[in-house]
Every structure is written in structure tokens, then in C-alpha cells.
Amino acid sequence: xxxxxxxxxxxxxxxxxxxxxxxxxxxxxxxxxxxxxxxxxxxxxxxxxxxxxxxxxxxxxxxxxxxxxxxxxxxxxxxxxxxxxxxxxxxxxxxxxxxxxxxxxxxxxxxxxxxxxxxxxxxxxxxxxxxxxxxxxxxxxxxxxxxxxxxxxxxxxxxxxxxxxxxxxxxxxxxxxxxxxxxxxxxxxxxxxxxxxxxxxxxxxxxxxxxxxxxxxxxxxxxxxxxxxxxxxxxxxxxxxxxxxxxxxxxxxxxxxxxxxxxxxxxxxx
Amino acid sequence: xxxxxxxxxxxxxxxxxxxxxxxxxxxxxxxxxxxxxxxxxxxxxxxxxxxxxxxxxxxxxxxxxxxxxxxxxxxxxxxxxxxxxxxxxxxxxxxxxxxxxxxxxxxxxxxxxxxxxxxxxxxxxxxxxxxxxxxxxxxxxxxxxxxxxxxxxxxxxxxxxxxxxxxxxxxxxxxxxxxxxxxxxxxxxxxxxxxxxxxxxxxxxxxxxxxxxxxxxxxxxxxxxxxxxxxxxxxxxxxxxxxxxxxxxxxxxxxxxxxxxxxxxxxxxxxxxxxxxxxxxxxxxxxxxxxxxxxxxxxxxxxxxxxxxxxxxxxxxxxxxxxxxxxxxxxxxxxxxxxxxxxxxxxxxxxxxxxxxxx
Numbered sequence: 001x002x003x004x005x006x007x008x009x010x011x012x013x014x015x016x017x018x019x020x021x022x023x024x025x026x027x028x029x030x031x032x033x034x035x036x037x038x039x040x041x042x043x044x045x046x047x048x049x050x051x052x053x054x055x056x057x058x059x060x061x062x063x064x065x066x067x068x069x070x071x072x073x074x075x076x077x078x079x080x081x082x083x084x085x086x087x088x089x090x091x092x093x094x095x096x097x098x099x100x101x102x103x104x105x106x107x108x109x110x111x112x113x114x115x116x117x118x119x120x121x122x123x124x125x126x127x128x129x130x131x132x133x134x135x136x137x138x139x140x141x142x143x144x145x146x147x148x149x150x151x152x153x154x155x156x157x158x159x160x161x162x163x164x165x166x167x168x169x170x171x172x173x174x175x176x177x178x179x180x181x182x183x184x185x186x187x188x189x190x191x192x193x194x195x196x197x198x199x200x201x202x203x204x205x206x207x208x209x210x211x212x213x214x215x216x217x218x219x220x221x222x223x224x225x226x227x228x229x230x231x232x233x234x235x236x237x238x239x240x241x242x243x244x245x246x247x248x249x250x251x252x253x254x255x256x257x258x259x260x261x262x263x264x265x266x267x268x269x270x
Numbered sequence: 271x272x273x274x275x276x277x278x279x280x281x282x283x284x285x286x287x288x289x290x291x292x293x294x295x296x297x298x299x300x301x302x303x304x305x306x307x308x309x310x311x312x313x314x315x316x317x318x319x320x321x322x323x324x325x326x327x328x329x330x331x332x333x334x335x336x337x338x339x340x341x342x343x344x345x346x347x348x349x350x351x352x353x354x355x356x357x358x359x360x361x362x363x364x365x366x367x368x369x370x371x372x373x374x375x376x377x378x379x380x381x382x383x384x385x386x387x388x389x390x391x392x393x394x395x396x397x398x399x400x401x402x403x404x405x406x407x408x409x410x411x412x413x414x415x416x417x418x419x420x421x422x423x424x425x426x427x428x429x430x431x432x433x434x435x436x437x438x439x440x441x442x443x444x445x446x447x448x449x450x451x452x453x454x455x456x457x458x459x460x461x462x463x464x465x466x467x468x469x470x471x472x473x474x475x476x477x478x479x480x481x482x483x484x485x486x487x488x489x490x491x492x493x494x495x496x497x498x499x500x501x502x503x504x505x506x507x508x509x510x511x512x513x514x515x516x517x518x519x520x521x522x523x524x525x526x527x528x529x530x531x532x533x534x535x536x537x538x539x540x541x542x543x544x545x546x547x548x549x550x551x552x553x554x555x556x557x558x559x560x561x562x563x564x565x566x567x568x569x570x571x572x573x574x575x576x577x578x579x580x581x582x583x584x585x586x587x588x589x590x591x592x593x594x595x596x597x598x599x600x601x602x603x604x605x606x607x608x609x610x611x612x613x614x615x616x617x618x619x620x621x622x623x624x625x626x627x628x629x
Contacts, residue, residue: 048522074524081522087514089569094511100513102524109509135385154523 001026001190002047002077002158003085007041007056009046009214016042017214020056022049024190024207029187030183031205031222032194035235037110040194046193060158074102077158078151086143087134090230095135095146096121099153113254121152125179141172148179159184161193165200177204202226202250210234226250292626294567298580302359305587309355310347312591313597316455317343317555352442353486358590358604359583360489361549362559364496365389368538369556370377370563370575371503374510376430376439379561381617383542385445387452388422388430392539392546394455395421397462399547415495418543425451426539438516488548500542506534507572514569552586552605554612557584561619 007015007202008238009069024030030038037070045051047058049070060076078099086095099121100114112117122128130138135146144157144164151159161180165173181204184191195201201208201222208225210217212234218225228241231252238256243249307319310326324336325347335344365383372381372388399417434437434445507532512520521527525607545552560580563574586604589611593602 050518050521070521070526071524074522079519079522081519085516085519087569089564090511090514094570098512098515098523099510104508106508107505108511150523198402 001028001061002192003059004047005045005057005059007043008054008056009042009051009056010054010165012050012203013104015054015214017046019055020211020214020216022192022209022216022219024158025267026189026190027185028206029184029193029204030207030209030263031193031201032192032209032211033196033198033201034217035210037213038211040211042214043211044079044192044194045158047160048077049073049254051244071102074154074156076156078156079155079159080144080147080159080164081162082163086135086146088134090135091132092127092135092138092146092149093118093122093131096127096149096153099150117155118149121149122154124183126148139172140167141169141176144172144176145179146167148176152183157188158190159192161191163187163194163196166196169269173200180204198226198231198252202252203244203247271542294573294577295580298577298584301584302580302587305584305591306355306359309358309496309587309591310351312594313346313351314498315342315346322347342377349485352491356486356489356551357492357585358586360492360496361545361552362555362582362584362586363500363579364541364545365555366418366551366559367500367503367575367579368411368541369582370560370571370578371506371510371534371538372556374513374571374574375512375531375538376444377516378439380445380557380616382554382557383538383546384452384551385557385616386448386474387425387450387455388539388542388545389551390452390459391425392418392422392543393551394459395419395543396547397459401462412491415492415544415547418547419495419540420516421455422539422543422546423536426535492544492548495540495544496508499537499544502537503534503541504564504576504579506530506537507570507575508541509534510571510575513570550605551601552608553584554608554616555586557591557619558608559614560617561615 002022004020004022007017007020022030022032022038022044030131032041032043042051046053047065049065049068050133063076064077065073069188086100096233097110097114097118100110101108101115103114119128120129125148127145127149129255130142135143138146144167148161159180164180165176168176177200180191180193183189191204193201197206205222207220208222209219210225217234218230226241227250228239230238231241237254239248240253240255244251279282307322307326309518310322311317311319321339321343325339325343328334328336329348330563335341368388369382372386373379375381395417396414398421399414402413402417429444429447429451430439432451433443438620466566512523512525513527515523517527517531520530542556560574560578563577563581567573567577586608589607590604593604593607596602596607
């Protein structure tokens, strides 16, 4: 579905991404992880066309995005940004309706189909009851769901999410990612999810890409990428990885507290 | 973090309704009709609004002046007050409409054609246009607005590039850059006016918002620019709505941001320049009116822009009536009245707009 081939991106004269290649299939979640400054957000900006790449290609379903205008591109991929810049005085409904922009034309005249798509997106994100409320009155978790609803209203086969859970508490983190997870498999969306939290990446992603200094470090199933060896090398801290007691997915534990490093032998995970 | 508080609290009362009917337009158009009648009625000779209404209907139906009225009324109403009223109404519409657009494009609550320096830049352009002194009156009528438009565009590009931080335009830097560039343009205008002849000295009173040319000529001369500009900005409400998410998200939603921004700034600056060229530098209308409309009817730019345009006409007409009445028979430049009302309002908005993300 989404095919990124040897992407090179510079910003302000600095090379941020080097030769990054990724593939996300329909119905699959790819989590992009990596230390601060690895280029995760730049990757989303490059794919969404805000920051044109220096070289490399982005293909969606056999179509090269490089030749597309903003409006055409917005029909293939929708972005869920970090919930920081929502016009507070807009209503929820109005904000989600603006997700239909790529289909509306200059005057923004929305038709029956647009409204029913918006209502469906609101229902899928459990926002129907809040539709007429103002964005600024709602909580961070609700605002993040508005952005997801807006992206769903865009009706694209691909979703790009930029650290959507960073400012949420544990309850809202897991409810938000459960929502993304079920939407990905129900609607066969290809989801590229930038995450800071390695455990959430391990729990929800079908594939994990570890980005370091703008380069692909490793990519594959969570258990293959989220290893103690990879992570302690990349994050420069000793970590311990154990299997999740319920799911068997990798669970990353901070390690290396002074005194314990020398006395305890590192454990192996199954 | 998380939970509430990631966005600043709403500036607006939570219960205000979105525009869903024609009612706000009807209210404002009624008020506009009243303001127009009052503006024609008030002056050295008071003509009762009822009489004005009769005269206007006979004018519109092409009939002669009603026979029972004094002949002098004809000259006063048709040749003096009506053109002046039309000029003021057009200028108010232009300033408030372009103010709403600047606020939307820069996502900055304090953007006003005067505060961000565009009006002074247009003023400098107009003064240079006057100084070039196209000999024939009609020649001047073309060079002055074009020169004002060029001045406005130069100013906005300078101010925008000085004020920009990355892809956003913070409230404070925009106003600081606007004030500095505006002061520069105003001084340059004053210098040009003082070193030159009588003709330009008249521009002094013009610069404070006193229309110097009487009669219908300036009205017809400014109308095409303002009409084109206002039609463009009325049609751009949806674009401005999308832009409220910020340039990056707007582009990801499919808006060609750079092109849209350029088109909107051109349209707003054309509108401002035409108003400044013929009505002078009038501040704060472009700030007050869009905010009052927002407070009352919400932030949807598809309605905010046209409602601000009508509201701008009303507000400037009322200010102009005050300017003619307060020291009668002397007439104050209307810019003084708008500044007296607008500056406190500006400070109030400044206090409340601690974060630009609030609308």
C-alpha cells in the first residue's frame, strides 16, 4: 500500500533522513520509533508533502506521489498531528467536516455524502455526543479523537499519526490506540504510527521500524526489533526486554540502576 | 500532561450559536440602512431621515425631486452627503473585510490593516502617487490607488518577513514589526508632504481619514478595486477556515497553502489600498468589527467575512457621523474617532489573546 523507497530529506540545509525505505501493507500498523532527533516527525512531514524530499520516492498503490498536487495527495493520505493546534472556537462537527476539504472545492460546499461521512467518522471515534461542542472545551484525549475523526473523514487508504499519545494519560493512550488498531483492521487502512513509547509500539504494531540519526536501523516484527541489544545500543541506556505476560509481545524495562548491574546477571527473554 | 488545558480557554461565551440562518444578515442590513439614512440626514442642515428616505426612493426610481421639498436639498443630498456616505460605507466595508482576512491568514487576533502597517504603507504609496502629480484629475485617480496598492504590498511583505518565526506569525512580533514599518512609512509620507507644495499639504487632513475629494468622482474611482477585492475575500471563507489549523495541517488537508495565502493577501491589500487612497488612513475598524462579529456569531469565516463587511460599513458610518457632530460645524477626521474607540479595544484584546491559538 504505502511504499517508501530510499528517501532523503534535508531541512534548513541539514540532512535529516538518509536512504529511508519502509513498506506498510493495508490493514497493518507500522510503528516508527527512535530517539529524539531521529527524524520521525520529519518522515511524516516528508510523506505528507509538507517537506519535499531531496530524492527518493513515495508510492501509494502504484502511484508516485511526487507528481500530485496537495489536493490529490490529501485523497491518499491523512495526517493525525499532535493535538496542539486546533482552532478552539470551532465546533467538533465543523473541525471534522474540514477533513472533507480535498473533495469540496474552493467554496467548501459540503453535500449529503460529506455530512454522512462526517457522522460516521464521529460515531467511529465516539464523538457523536460532542459534535456541537467547542473544541477548546474538550479534554486532550477528546481533541486527539477529533483529529482522528477528521483524518477518517478524509477517506484515505493511509493514515499517518505523529506521536498521537504523547500528551495523553494511560487510559486515553490505550483507548486511542485500540481505536486505531481496530480501524486499521476493519477498514484495511495502512497506518504509519510515530511513537515514543516502546511498549505501546510492541503492543499495537504489526511491524516496528527503528530510526536512528535519520537512518533505518532495523525493521521487522516487534520481537525482532525491540531487543535489548538494539535498544541499549540506540538509546545508550541498559534495558531489559521481557515478554508481555498476556500477549507475549516485547516489554521494555529500564535497567542499569547502579548496584544492580554488577550483582545481577542479565536475564534472557524467551 | 494531557487532559484539559492543552488549548487556551475559549475567548467566546460557550453558548454562542453558529450561523445557521439568514438572521444575522437581516439584522446587520437593517442597521446598515439606518446608518445610511442617518449619515445623509446629519450635517449643518438637518434633513429628517423620513425625507431622506423619500428622496432616495425617488432617486432610485428615476423620478424628480419631490416637489414639496426645498431645492437646496437636492444639492446637499445628491451632490454632497450621498457621495460622502457612499465613500465612508465602502471604506468601512473594505477595512473590516480585509481586517478579518488578515486575522485569518496570520491566525493573529490583532492583525488589522492599520496595526500591521499596511494602511500606512498604502498611505505612503498614495502620497508618492500624489507627488508624481499626474496633471489631470482623472490621471490622479488612477495613479493614486495603484501606487497605494504597491505601497501596501511592499509593506505587508516586509512586515510579514520580519515578523515570521518559522511558519507562524506570533502576535507580538507582528505588531512590533507593523508599528516600526508603519512609523517609518508615516514619517516618510510626512517628509514628502512638508517639503512640497500646497497640493500635498492637503493630504495631511486626508491622512487622518478626512476625505479630501468631494462628489461622486472618488466613489466611482474606488468602487471597482473594492468590489473585486471584497468579492474575492467573501468567496474565501472556506479557505480561511482550513487555514485556522495552521499551514502544515492545511496543506495536509489538501489546501495549496502558499497560493491561497498569496491570493488572500493580494485581495485584502487591494481592498485596503483602495480605501486608504480615497478615505485616508483609518485605524481599528478592521480590528473591532471582525471581533464583535466573532463574539456574536462565531468563528466560521464563511459568515465572518461577509458579516464583517456589512458591520464595517455600519461602524465607520457611525464613527463618521460622530466626527461630524461632536465639534460641529467643524468636522473631525474620522480616523480620530475610530482610534479613540479602537485603542482601548485593542488593549482589551491584547490582554485576552495570550495565545494566538485561541481562534
